[in-house]
Amino acid sequence: MVKALFRWAAALALVGTAVFWWVTRPVMLDAGALAGLTPDLAAGEQVFYAGGCAACHAAPDASGDARLTLSGGQAFPSPFGTFRAPNISSDPDHGIGGWSALDLANAMKNGVSPEGQHYFPAFPYTSYAKAQLSDIVSLHAFLATLPASTEPSKPHEVGFPFNIRRSLGGWKRLFLGDAWVVAGDLTAQETRGRYLAEALGHCGECHTPRNVLGGLQFSQWLGGAPDPSGKGRVPNITPGKLLWSEADIAEYLKSGFTPEFDTAGGHMVAVVENTAHLTPEDRAAIAAYVKRVMPVQ
Amino acid sequence: MAYNHNVLLGLVAAAFTATAALAGSHTSGQAEKAVKARKAHMGLNAFNLGILGAMAKGEVEFNADVAQGAANDLAALAMMSQASYWPEGSSSDDMEGTRALPVAWTDMAGIIEKAQALGAATTAMAAAAGTLEGVQAAIGPVGAACGACHKVYRKPDS
Structure with missing residues (x-):
């Protein structure tokens, strides 16, 4: 009797593990996903600035041209622990100089490393998931032109149970998608602004409040949130609060x-x-989009 | 007797606490004045920048005399000693009504470097304020110098 129970328990555990393993498996792009796409360096530079890579991946005190050396090291405190931006410079060993464009696309759109490991969503792949593959191909080419740094990436300081990366596969099933938050009839300018703000600019990652699991609360999109550092608030930038003109x-x-x-x-x-590096048209597009967001009081 | 002794101890302790509270209220009064002074200084910066910014953006017609006055004031403001503006115990961790982060009290080298950058940017503005093009070119670096401090030493707030 005990033996039978034990066998059942073992079988159930096995099934449970299999389901967990299947649900949390990393999703990756097809090997041929980027076929036919050719990089455009000038476009890649604009994607670099629109995506704000340097804002997090430049060294903590870097200013001026030093911000183009993406050696990492900035700390991002959160309720789940402190994340540290890794080295994504062009160094093949300490940075991502050895990555293919497909590797970068998998990282940005699926939050998966070339080794098939889930990234923590401190890296805003929940936004980059909406990025166009052609833009990622161009960004990949542009990143390769930036300086290399041999600064080793620093480990995240994340405690149990959030340090179980495999479970992020389940988190992604809940919170990772590529649907636009602001839907409906948009002008061409608002549509461009939406792409810049929701996908590349990842505005919502800081300006939208999160639930207890760290998922964005889309009903409060851009409605302001506690600053992740624990000090102060990231402001509400919807028309419910921000009364600035588009200009x-x-x-x-x-x-x-x-x-x-x-x-x-x-x-x-x-x-x-x-x-500041974007074109005046793109800044105006972001402004037009921000005015179009659902007002949050 | 032992009872009286305890009462005495209690009274001394109470008096001590009262003194500490008085001293506390005294310092926080000073701190509040200092915060007011900081905000007044920042208000003057914003007022003068607003004059130059409106011209730079083309919202107001360029006037060289007005621009020069505002630019000179900005440069003068940047040169003022702020030594008494920042007493210990007046950070955002110590009191309400200020967004000055405690790190401003521990990063003296960074403060000096950024203050010098503001001095350089506003001096350049004063030298360039004679023409609209000059103001337009000089205002970006002034904003960057302001932002460099606000980036590190000011608490986010909505």
């Missing part, structure tokens, strides 16, 4: 000046250092 928003993304001639602060300074 004001575009100016802020260019110079960092608010209409009252205060300036951006905190991590947003690093964001503006990137958006």
Whole structure:
């Protein structure tokens, strides 16, 4: 009797493990997904700035041209632990210089490393999932032109149970998708702005509140959230709170000046250092999109 | 007797606590004044930047005299000693009404470097304020210098 029970328990555990393993398996692109796509360096540079890579992957105190050396090291405190941006410079050993464009596409769109390991969503693949493959191919080519750094990546400080990377496969099933948050009839400018804000710019990663599992609460899209550092809040930038004109928003993304001639602060300074490199048309598109978002009070 | 002794000890302790509380309220009064001064200084910066920014953006017609005045004021503001603005115990961890992060009190080298950058940017603005093109070229670096401090030393807030 005991023996039979034990056998049942063992069998159930086996099935459970198999289901867990299947549910949490890394999803990857087909080997031929990028066939026919050719990189455009100038476009890749714009994707680099729109995507804000340097905002997190530049060294903690880097300024000016040093921000193009993506040696990593910045710390990102969160309720789940402290994440550290890795070295994604062009160094083949310590950075990602050895990656193919497909590797980068899998990382950005599926949050999966070339070895098939899940990344923590501190890396905003939940936004990059909506990026166009052609843009990723161009970005891959542009990243290869940036300086290499041999700075070793620092480990994340994440405790049990969040350090079980395999379970992120389940997290992705809950929270990773490629549907646009703002749907409906958009102008061409608003559509471009949506791509820049929701996909590459990953605005929602900080400006949208998260649930207890760290998933974005889409009903409160861009409605403001506690700063992950635990100090202060990331502001509500929906029309329910932000009353700036489109020109004001575009100016802020260019110079960092608010209409009252205060300036951006905190991590947003690093964001503006990137958006300053976008074309005036793209900044205007982001502004048009921001005005189109559902108001949150 | 032992009872009285305890009462005495209790009274001394109470008096001590009261003194500490008084001292505390005294310092926090000073801290609040300092926060007010900081905000007044920042308000003057924003006011003068606003004059230059409106011209740079083309919202207001360029006027060389007005621009020069605003630029000179900005440069003068950047040169002012702020030594008394930042007493210990006036960070965002110590009190309400300020977003100045505690790290501003421990990173003196960074503060000096950024203050010098603001001085350089505003001096350049004062030298360039005679023409609209000059103002347009000089305002970006001024904003970057402002932002460099706000990036590290100011708490995010909505």
